[in-house]
Amino acid sequence: MAKQLLDSVFSHWNKPFDGFQTSAMDFYASVEAALQRRQIPDVSVSRVDLHEGGTLSAKREYLRFTRQKLAFDLCAAPYGTGYFFSWWLGEKRPNRVLCCAILLGAIIGYFVLRSGVGKFASRLWAQVFHQYGPGLLIRLLITLATIIVVYLIYRGVTRLFDMDTDDPILAVPILGPLYERFFRPVTYYRIDTTMMFQSAVSAAVNESIDALTTAKGLRALTDDEKKPIMREFLRG
Secondary structure, eight states: OOSSOOSEEEEEEEEEETTOOOOHHHHHHHHHHHHHHHTOTTOEEEEEEEESSSTTSOEEEEEEEEETTEEEEEEEEEETTEEEEEEEEEEOOOOHHHHHHHHHHHHHHHHHHHHHHHHHHHHHHHHHHSSSSOOHHHHHHHHHHHHHHHHHHHHHHHHHTTOOTTHHHHTSTTHHHHHHHHHSOOOHHHHHHHHHHHHHHHHHHHHHHHHHHHHTTOOOOOHHHHOOEEOSOSOO
16 A cells, blocks of 8 residues: 555544553554554555655654555654644555556556457468468457456556556546446445444554553543544445
């Protein structure tokens, strides 16, 4: 997943602590361990450097948990004489221009490869059976073989850029929303798994924060203080 901000944010949470300091790296390691104990499937962990402002601004390191297209970005940093923790849950999709370029390349590659293979097959067919042009069966086999080859190349390229195979389709104006509506609709299961992912990771975050603060004589967070700010969820 690209080291960029999330395209859409479902929820957000933050909490400042006055007169408190800790190590962000130690805190991140504690959260990773807490989440690992929960054995959530298909979760990957990475550290991402995100700009504080524009392109030339300083960067801050975040801890990112990803599951499919979901990304949970966690930040821990000093602020004045205190410290703050925050996290964002949302979705990150690959660069739209890159997606469109990959899809266009696959379409052009198909016709170029189809033309080249077709000419070769026509000549071979004519030499073997002494007639011009491949028959219907040969045309179908050529088309099928070309589709398979182009798909394998296309799949390899999307994996190289850490994409799902349908990400380039989703990036196309008009076609993308239609595809998502019929083939990637919002379902109860999709919402449930998103909320379970949020609950699991945020619980690991809260567990680590409580361990740090109580060790330094501060009270643990209340249930109200742990509640995230929810935004428009999984807009179709």
